[in-house]
Amino acid sequence: MSRCVLIVDDEDDIREVARVSLEVVGGWRVLTARSGSEALMIARVGRPDAILLDVMMPDLDGIATFRLLRADSGTSKIPVVLLTAKLQVSDRRRFSGIGARAVIAKPFDPIELPSQVRSALGWNEW
Numbered sequence: 001m002s003r004c005v006l007i008v009d010d011e012d013d014i015r016e017v018a019r020v021s022l023e024v025v026g027g028w029r030v031l032t033a034r035s036g037s038e039a040l041m042i043a044r045v046g047r048p049d050a051i052l053l054d055v056m057m058p059d060l061d062g063i064a065t066f067r068l069l070r071a072d073s074g075t076s077k078i079p080v081v082l083l084t085a086k087l088q089v090s091d092r093r094r095f096s097g098i099g100a101r102a103v104i105a106k107p108f109d110p111i112e113l114p115s116q117v118r119s120a121l122g123w124n125e126w
Contacts, residue, residue: 026114036060055084
């Protein structure tokens with residue numbers, strides 16, 4: 001059975017590159033959302049196996065979205081990997097402190113993205 005990942009990013013090109021990478025290289029089913037609000041709705045209905053969540057988005061940013069996902073009993077157990085262009089040592093500590101499985105820096109290598117996600121989530125089926 002193929003895994004399902006929800007990609008949440010306000011940038012169309014980043015979302016599309018990640019989608020193609022996870023579908024073609026990773027072999028996973030992919031859902032996408034342009035905003036934190038859209039991600040909350042899709043996560044409740046689509047029940048992805050994991051969420052790849054951009055940190056910096058307008059309106060509802062990634063950290064606020066993450067907290068709302070955790071507060072909802074229907075989405076609280078979905079593992080989240082953060083995606084960010086800003087990645088200092090202090091950011092890594094802060095992000096891991098909230099319960100994110102990992103942080104992946106942007107720009108990412110589309111060929112490596114599935115293995116980074118797989119490693120972060122402990123998906124060892126390949």
